[in-house]
Structure formats: C-alpha cells, structure tokens
Amino acid sequence: MTTIPSMNGDYVLEVENLRVELAYAAVDIVDGISFRIKRGEVLGLVGESGSGKTTVGLAVLGHQRRGARVAGGSVRIDGDEVLTKSTGQLRALRGRVGSYVPQDPSVALNPALRIGTQLEETLVAHGYSARDALNPALRIGTQLEEAVAAQASNSSARRERIEEMMGEVLLPQERDFLRRYPHQLSGGQQQRVALAMAFALRPKVVVLDEPTTALDVTTQAHVLETVRALCKVHGVAALYVSHDLAVVSAVADYVGVMYAGRLVEVGPKEDVFNAAAHPYTRRLAQAIPDIAGRYKIVGIPGRAPSPGQRPPGCFFAPRCELADDRTREEFPPVQNLSPSHYVRCWHADEVRASSKLDRLHRETQNGGPAGDGEALLTVRNVVASYGAHQILHDVSIDVLPRTCVALVGESGSGKTTLARCVAGLHRDFSGEVLLRGKPLERSARSRDQQDRREIQYIFQSPYSSLNPRKTIGQIIGQPLRLFFDLGRRAADARASEALERVSLSGSYIDHYPDQLSGGERQRVAIARALAAQPSVLVCDEVTSALDVSVQASIVELLAQLQHEENLGLLFVTHNLALIRTIAQDVAVMSGGRIVEYGRVDDVLDAPTADYTKKLLSDTPSLERATVPA
Amino acid sequence: MSERLIAAPTALAPAVGRSRSPLVGTMRRALGFGRTKVGLGLVFALVLLALVGPFLAPHSTTEFVGSPYETPSGEALVGTDNLGRDVLSRFLAGGRSILALSVIATLLALVVGVAIGLFAAYARDWRDDVAMRALDVVLAFPSIVLVLLLVSVVGPELWLLVLAVAASHAPRIARLVRGAALEVVDRDFVKAAEVLGEPRRKILFGEILPNITSPLMVEASLRLTYSIGLIAAISFLGFGLQPPAADWGLMINENRIGLTVQPWAVVLPVAAIGLLTIGTNLVADGLARALIGIDRGTAR
Numbered sequence: 001m002t003t004i005p006s007m008n009g010d011y012v013l014e015v016e017n018l019r020v021e022l023a024y025a026a027v028d029i030v031d032g033i034s035f036r037i038k039r040g041e042v043l044g045l046v047g048e049s050g051s052g053k054t055t056v057g058l059a060v061l062g063h064q065r066r067g068a069r070v071a072g073g074s075v076r077i078d079g080d081e082v083l084t085k086s087t088g089q090l091r092a093l094r095g096r097v098g099s100y101v102p103q104d105p106s107v108a109l110n111p112a113l114r115i116g117t118q119l120e121e122t123l124v125a126h127g128y129s130a131r132d133a134l135n136p137a138l139r140i141g142t143q144l145e146e147a148v149a150a151q152a153s154n155s156s157a158r159r160e161r162i163e164e165m166m167g168e169v170l171l172p173q174e175r176d177f178l179r180r181y182p183h184q185l186s187g188g189q190q191q192r193v194a195l196a197m198a199f200a201l202r203p204k205v206v207v208l209d210e211p212t213t214a215l216d217v218t219t220q221a222h223v224l225e226t227v228r229a230l231c232k233v234h235g236v237a238a239l240y241v242s243h244d245l246a247v248v249s250a251v252a253d254y255v256g257v258m259y260a261g262r263l264v265e266v267g268p269k270e271d272v273f274n275a276a277a278h279p280y281t282r283r284l285a286q287a288i289p290d291i292a293g294r295y296k297i298v299g300i301p302g303r304a305p306s307p308g309q310r311p312p313g314c315f316f317a318p319r320c321e322l323a324d325d326r327t328r329e330e331f332p333p334v335q336n337l338s339p340s341h342y343v344r345c346w347h348a349d350e351v352r353a354s355s356k357l358d359r360l361h362r363e364t365q366n367g368g369p370a371g372d373g374e375a376l377l378t379v380r381n382v383v384a385s386y387g388a389h390q391i392l393h394d395v396s397i398d399v400l401p402r403t404c405v406a407l408v409g410e411s412g413s414g415k416t417t418l419a420r421c422v423a424g425l426h427r428d429f430s431g432e433v434l435l436r437g438k439p440l441e442r443s444a445r446s447r448d449q450q451d452r453r454e455i456q457y458i459f460q461s462p463y464s465s466l467n468p469r470k471t472i473g474q475i476i477g478q479p480l481r482l483f484f485d486l487g488r489r490a491a492d493a494r495a496s497e498a499l500e501r502v503s504l505s506g507s508y509i510d511h512y513p514d515q516l517s518g519g520e521r522q523r524v525a526i527a528r529a530l531a532a533q534p535s536v537l538v539c540d541e542v543t544s545a546l547d548v549s550v551q552a553s554i555v556e557l558l559a560q561l562q563h564e565e566n567l568g569l570l571f572v573t574h575n576l577a578l579i580r581t582i583a584q585d586v587a588v589m590s591g592g593r594i595v596e597y598g599r600v601d602d603v604l605d606a607p608t609a610d611y612t613k614k615l616l617s618d619t620p621s622l623e624r625a626t627v628p629a
Numbered sequence: 630m631s632e633r634l635i636a637a638p639t640a641l642a643p644a645v646g647r648s649r650s651p652l653v654g655t656m657r658r659a660l661g662f663g664r665t666k667v668g669l670g671l672v673f674a675l676v677l678l679a680l681v682g683p684f685l686a687p688h689s690t691t692e693f694v695g696s697p698y699e700t701p702s703g704e705a706l707v708g709t710d711n712l713g714r715d716v717l718s719r720f721l722a723g724g725r726s727i728l729a730l731s732v733i734a735t736l737l738a739l740v741v742g743v744a745i746g747l748f749a750a751y752a753r754d755w756r757d758d759v760a761m762r763a764l765d766v767v768l769a770f771p772s773i774v775l776v777l778l779l780v781s782v783v784g785p786e787l788w789l790l791v792l793a794v795a796a797s798h799a800p801r802i803a804r805l806v807r808g809a810a811l812e813v814v815d816r817d818f819v820k821a822a823e824v825l826g827e828p829r830r831k832i833l834f835g836e837i838l839p840n841i842t843s844p845l846m847v848e849a850s851l852r853l854t855y856s857i858g859l860i861a862a863i864s865f866l867g868f869g870l871q872p873p874a875a876d877w878g879l880m881i882n883e884n885r886i887g888l889t890v891q892p893w894a895v896v897l898p899v900a901a902i903g904l905l906t907i908g909t910n911l912v913a914d915g916l917a918r919a920l921i922g923i924d925r926g927t928a929r
Contacts, residue, residue, distance in 0.1 A: 423824050444824050452826040465817035467649070469839035479825050525821075534826070 012237035018073035037237035044252030105190035188219030204276030216410035221618035249625035260315040267341030287552035359455025376568040384429035404569035406579035409589035456529035463620030473509035479532035519550035668911025680722030686718035698891040709882035731856035738798035745805025764800035772797035850913035
C-alpha cells in the first residue's frame with residue numbers, strides 16, 4: 001500500500017496509509033488512505049455521507065472527532081510528521097501551517113465578537129508580526145502575554161493585514177464592516193470571513209470541509225472562485241471535502257473518491273470524471289444531474305456499509321455489477337494507471353475498457369407533449385406575507401396532470417412559502433389556490449377532507465417528517481385512517497401496498513423510522529403521501545437532505561409515480577441541475593416573484609431573464625468542468 | 630426504471646436489545662443506578678406495608694388497649710397513643726390514605742398539566758400567553774399556602790384536598806410539558822399531520838406526547854414526592870383525614886405532645902413518610918440522570 005503515484009514535484013501534503021479507528025474498538029473508520037497534494041493545487045475529496053471524508057480532512061490537521069483515534073499511517077506537511085505531535089505543538093501548527101474552513105460559518109464564528117476582533121484574534125493568537133511562530137518551549141499563557149505586550153506596536157501592522165485579507169476574499173475593507181457581528185453578515189460573507197481567517201497566516205495546507213454546502217449557487221460560485229484564487233496565489237495545498245461532484249469539478253485539480261472509509265480512486269480531475277476506473281466513480285457520475293446535459297440519472301441501489309459491518313473483500317462488491325468471487329474475498333490493492341491516477345478495483349481494466357457511456361442520455365425529451373387537459377392546480381395572484389414582511393408578490397402558476405412544475409430559486413426566494421400556501425400550511429396570503437378550478441380554503445384545517453386528500457405534501461427532511469415514536473405502519477396508516485373507512489386488515493394491506501409502490505418491502509411496517517436510512521425514510525414519506533391517493537404532490541426540497549445516489553433513486557421514483565398515478569407535481573428545489581431530470585415546466589423565483597416561467601428546455605436552453613442566466617452560469621457542472629480543453 | 634429493486638429490512642443495522650420507546654430505555658438505564666434500586670426498594674416496601682398492613686394489625690384502629698402513652702408492652706408492641714389506642718395497629722393502617730391521596734392527586738395534576746402544557750405549546754399564540762400567565766398566578770402561591778387557603782374556605786374535605794394538591798402541581802407540570810413540547814411542535818411530522826387534517830386532540834396526544842414521555846416521567850415521580858409531603862403536612866395541620874381515622878400525618882399531630890414519654894407514636898409515622906419521600910425522590914433522581922444520558926447519546 002505504499003505504492004502511491006510518485007511524481008517529482010514539491011508535495012506539501014503527503015498522506016500515507018492513514019488509518020483512523022473508533023476509540024474503543026479496533027474498528028476502522030478509514031484505512032489505507034494515501035494521497036499527496038502539491039503547492040497551489042486542490043484535491044477534491046468526494047464521497048457520500050459516512051464515507052469518512054471529514055475524518056480524513058480532520059486527521060490531516062492532526063485532529064480527530066470525539067470517539068475516533070489515529071491508529072496508523074503518516075501525515076506530513078512539508079516533510080514534517082503531524083500525527084506524532086503533542087497537543088501544544090499542534091496548536092502552534094494550526095493557522096500557521098494548516099488551517100480549517102468548516103461547513104457552517106454561522107456556527108464557526110463567535111456570535112458575540114465583531115468580525116474585525118475575530119480576525120485580529122487569529123493574528124494575535126499566532127503572534128502575527130510579533131514573532132515568526134509560537135515557541136513550543138513556552139507556556140501558552142506566557143506567549144499570550146507577550147503577544148498582548150507586542151500588540152500596541154503591532155496593531156497597525158495587523159490592521160493593515162486585516163484589510164489586505166478582506167480584500168483577498170472580496171469583502172469590503174471599511175472599518176464599519178469590520179465592526180459588524182457575524183449575524184449581520186449573509187451566509188456567503190460569513191464563509192468569506194472564515195476563509196480570510198483560514199488563509200490569514202499563509203498556511204501551507206488548508207482543509208475545506210464542504211464550505212459551500214450551506215450557500216446559494218451564486219454565492220457558492222463566488223466562494224469557489226475565491227478558494228481557487230487564494231490557493232493559486234499563495235501556493236497553498238488545499239484539501240476540499242465535498243459530497244458534490246459538480247462543485248469538486250469546479251474547484252479541484254485532482255479528485256479523490258471515497259467509499260466506505262477507503263480511497264477507491266485518485267487522479268487528475270479530467271481522468272477521474274472522463275475515464276473513471278472504479279465502478280463506484282462511474283455510478284456516482286451517473287447519479288448526479290447536470291445542468292449542461294440531458295441525462296437520465298440513475299441511483300445506486302443498496303447502501304454503503306458502516307464501520308464494523310463492512311464485508312470481507314471489496315466494500316463496493318454488494319452493490320457492484322462486476323463483483324465476482326475474488327472481489328468478495330479480498331480488498332483490491334492499489335493499481336497505478338498513470339503516475340498520478342490510481343484505483344482500487346479488481347476490475348479496473350474492464351471498467352476502463354467498457355465503452356459504456358459514463359452517463360446515459362435521456363431517451364425521451366422530458367417535456368413530451370405539453371401537459372394535457374385543464375389545470376389540476378392553479379395558483380392565481382398569490383401575495384403572501386409573514387407578519388409585515390411580504391414574501392410573495394403576485395405569483396401565478398398552473399400544474400397540469402402528469403406534469404411536474406419545478407419551482408427553483410435561492411433561499412429566501414419564497415418558493416417554500418408558495419408550496420406551503422398550496423398545502424394549507426401558510427394562511428397569511430391573498431389571491432387564490434384552485435384545485436380543478438375550485439378555490440381552496442387557506443388553511444388545511446378548514447379545507448374539506450376531499451381537498452386535503454388530493455393535495456399531499458412531502459417535506460425536505462425525512463428525519464423530521466416521520467414521528468420517531470410511530471411504526472412505519474402507523475405512519476402510513478394515518479392518511480388511510482383519516483381519508484378511507486378501512487378495517488385494520490384492509491388498512492395494513494393498503495399500507496404494504498403503498499410501501500411496495502415506493503420500492504420498499506412490506507415487512508417494514510413494524511419498523512421505526514430510526515431503523516431506516518435517509519433514503520428509505522424519504523420513501524416512507526412518499527408512501528404516506530401516496531396512501532392518500534392524491535392528485536397533486538407538493539415536494540419541498542425532498543432530496544436535499546439525501547446523498548446523491550439516493551437523490552437519484554428518489555427522483556426516478558417520483559418521475560415514475562407521476563406517470564403511473566397521473567400526478568401533478570410541484571417540485572420545489574434550489575438545485576437547477578435536477579429540474580431537467582424531473583420537471584416539464586419551471587418557474588424561476590427570485591425575491592418572491594416569478595422571473596421566468598416556461599417549458600424546462602426552453603428556459604434552460606434560452607433563458608431570457610438575467611437572473612436565470614446568472615443562476616445557470618453559476619451552477620457548477622461536471623460536464624462543463626471536465627470537457628478536455 | 631427497468632429494475633425495481635425492493636429494499637428489504639435485512640440490510641438494517643441490528644436493532645436487537647434496543648428498546649423502541651425512549652421511556653423504557655430511560656427506565657432501564659435508570660435501573661442501572663444504585664440510587665434507583667434503593668429508591669424502588671423503599672417505595673416498594675412502604676407501599677407493601679400500606680397495602681398489607683391493615684390485615685396484620687393486632688387490634689382495631691379505634692380499640693382502647695391501655696391508658697394513654699403507655700410504653701411498649703406485650704399488649705401494645707410499640708405502646709399506645711394519646712388516647713390509649715395501639716400505635717402499631719394505627720401505624721399499619723395509616724399508610725393507605727396518604728398513599729392513595731397523593732397518587733390520585735399526582736395523576737390528576739399530570740392529566741391537567743399535560744393537557745394545558747401541550748395545548749399551550751401547540752397554540753403558540755395569545756392562548757399560550759394567557760395559559761402561561763394564568764399558571765404563573767397559581768405558581769405565585771407556595772403550594773402549602775394554596776392548599777390551606779382552599780381547604781380553610783371549604784372545609785377539610787378529602788376530594789378538595791386532592792384537588793388542591795393537584796392544582797398546586799399542575800402548573801409546574803404544564804410548564805415542563807410546554808417546554809419539552811416546544812421542541813417537538815416545530816418538527817415536520819406535526820405539520821404533516823396538520824396537512825392530513827388530523828384533529829388537534831390527536832396531534833397533541835398522538836404525535837407530540839409520545840415524544841416527551843421521558844422528561845414527563847421524571848417530573849411525575851418528583852411531583853409524587855411533593856404530593857406525599859404536602860398531604861402529610863396537611864393531615865398534620867388537621868385539614869386532612871379527621872379523627873378517629875388512622876393516618877400517618879394525623880398520628881404525628883395527635884401524639885406530638887407525648888413525644889418525650891412515648892416517642893414511637895410519632896417516630897414510626899415520621900420515619901415512614903420520610904423513607905417514602907426519600908424513595909420516590911431517589912427514583913426521580915435516577916430517572917433524571919438516565920434521561921440526561923439519553924440526550925447525550927442520541928444528540929444529532
């Protein structure tokens with residue numbers, strides 16, 4: 001396992017055979033992790049939740065989460081071993097040598113301190129301009145005292161440095177801005193402050209842990225650009241951890257794919273995405289929707305094994321078409337495909353040789369004939385507000401049978417509010433919501449049973465939308481009990497039937513939600529909606545809490561149900577790339593208004609509104625990023 | 630869409646040995662603590678004493694077996710009381726009333742408190758404010774003063790005693806329930822039930838209540854402790870059971886004058902009440918500790 005691609009060049013970060021275990025069991029969380037990053041380059045580490053990517057990211061800086069410990073391997077920054085350092089030495093290391101950008105800046109920044117103070121703190125704590133580095137021979141307290149003493153003479157130097165830092169991350173450099181508190185900044189600005197702090201001391205290595213996941217696409221695009229620029233300019237080796245292949249393709253030079261605690265493929269971005277040698281990489285690429293192309297997205301059935309439950313042999317074998325006896329017996333060794341591209345698969349050559357397209361083009365135009373018949377659901381001139389704050393301005397849309405209308409927009413655009421008005425969860429609006437031309441009451445409670453039955457709502461997070469104290473049978477039985485007069489036996493039969501329609505076994509009935517994976521839970525939520533035999537399904541960001549492979553299968557399922565059950569879908573999403581796959585019509589929302597509304601292909605191929613154009617250009621695309629120049 | 634893979638629960642992480650209900654889990658964990666075991670032992674022993682005691686009593690509770698404040702003898706094993714009745718017999722018979730009254734009062738307080746707390750948490754509008762401020766008024770009175778006020782106006786009726794004790798506990802339970810439920814009402818499964826048109830009653834008791842059983846259990850056992858103390862105090866003050874009934878609280882009152890001559894008539898009921906409240910309190914403490922453990926373990 002020591003045969004990692006060797007290349008001449010100044011590797012800043014070298015990770016070899018890293019193994020992290022659960023602290024109280026000899027069970028590995030990640031093992032055999034080897035990669036190197038050169039000065040000024042970005043390695044994108046992708047993987048689904050639980051694959052161990054964050055564990056690796058933290059270990060690179062000598063940190064482990066509670067309950068984990070490093071059990072072997074080495075991490076060297078500029079040839080200096082990190083894993084054997086003491087807590088004090090690591091503290092001195094952080095900031096100066098390696099730094100970390102967390103996923104959620106609103107949690108990472110101290111809400112009680114002005115951002116100027118926090119930035120300055122970073123500099124002071126590491127003795128910026130007072131000395132070169134913290135002296136490990138001195139107590140931290142002594143060093144802080146010295147730092148304070150040096151503060152007076154250095155404060156103007158620091159002030160200058162802070163202004164420089166703000167400039168680098170494209171934030172205003174005025175004093176007024178520095179005097180703000182984190183909550184007075186937008187999410188994107190907060191993340192820029194976090195970036196500024198991470199790059200403040202010119203570290204050699206920066207670990208970015210999903211820094212854009214909580215951000216809107218436009219903000220994300222800017223942050224990604226900033227990250228790239230900072231790494232190039234300052235010659236920083238960056239490890240960019242993300243679950244989003246498209247984001248990684250936009251920011252990284254090299255890509256590492258993690259699966260169940262193993263790095264299964266590492267290589268230059270173009271190679272990994274265009275000539276993937278691991279079946280998982282290929283399946284992952286097939287699972288993500290792309291804004292640039294008309295692809296069918298395909299989910300990966302099954303789930304990744306968690307630590308302690310991993311099979312002998314290749315961990316991907318249970319989900320792999322190529323699995324054979326050898327695959328199931330022994331974990332594949334590292335196979336170098338080129339000096340900078342390695343893979344761990346017994347069948348890498350077959351995978352590479354297979355002429356099968358990486359992604360499947362959609363067989364049919366998603367649109368097909370324009371939705372037929374009269375509108376199922378009509379939203380007419382809806383103006384909604386929360387208290388004095390107006391959220392929606394004169395919004396109108398139509399949902400035809402067997403048609404999916406996607407509602408896209410950034411956070412705060414009012415798309416969820418609109419969905420809630422339709423479902424009767426938000427009452428404070430004027431205008432009309434009509435079901436087959438018949439106006440509906442505002443609140444779900446005052447609607448009649450029939451109206452409530454016909455419009456069903458699926459929530460964003462299946463972790464929150466299923467009562468943890470109820471069995472799956474009870475959860476799905478709820479609409480059955482409320483809308484249909486069924487005996488217990490008939491209700492159970494209908495519940496199993498509903499489960500089977502969402503590709504879950506009927507035996508789930510006696511299980512509780514916490515025994516199910518996220519994707520399975522979302523299927524249960526869909527089954528609950530289907531059990532009511534609705535005509536309109538309102539889906540509020542139903543895939544955003546799920547992994548991409550699961551997202552793909554949920555989208556497949558919804559598209560299938562849409563045709564089988566003649567459903568009208570109102571699909572709320574922030575993910576522009578998804579809508580080509582699922583929707584026929586799209587309404588682009590911004591600031592509570594619909595700025596563009598039409599057929600999906602028309603809107604995406606020839607956008608007219610500036611806002612749509614901007615959204616389209618800011619959405620990262622695997623295809624655009626990996627087409628060889 | 631060619632393949633429709635049916636996922637079967639075989640791939641599930643083993644859920645063996647884990648209870649589905651957090652309440653059962655909390656209780657099981659609580660039983661791991663020595664204090665809970667001791668507490669349960671005490672409660673069990675005293676409840677047994679109160680239930681079986683009357684059948685073991687050598688004399689009737691009202692029979693005069695000697696002269697007042699006789700020290701222990703063959704006839705009266707632990708002596709006689711202020712009127713010359715058998716202390717042991719009265720002690721054995723005197724636990725039922727206090728136990729029954731405090732349990733009923735606590736249950737009543739639970740029912741009312743849970744209903745008000747859930748209602749307020751779910752409403753979250755002016756009705757929440759009205760309910761909570763009204764409870765604040767009740768809470769402003771110390772329990773014993775509140776109960777004495779009611780009892781002294783209407784008279785020493787047992788039903789009133791139960792009501793008064795329940796009324797003094799219900800606001801505290803309601804506050805706890807409201808606090809615990811506030812977290813739950815924001816979750817999407819409550820909204821999902823609303824969209825389906827589930828009646829409010831079902832949302833409160835079917836969706837929200839099962840999610841707050843653990844803290845409720847802790848509170849219930851704590852309230853039981855206070856109920857026992859409160860009812861014993863009321864009896865002692867003469868507003869509870871009336872003579873010649875046998876009751877621990879009353880016994881203390883009747884016999885305190887002879888404390889130096891015949892201490893048993895006071896010491897026995899005092900010890901029983903003391904041990905009972907210590908027992909319920911230990912159980913509450915164990916449950917509370919187990920609950921904190923739960924929260925740590927399942928925090929997402």
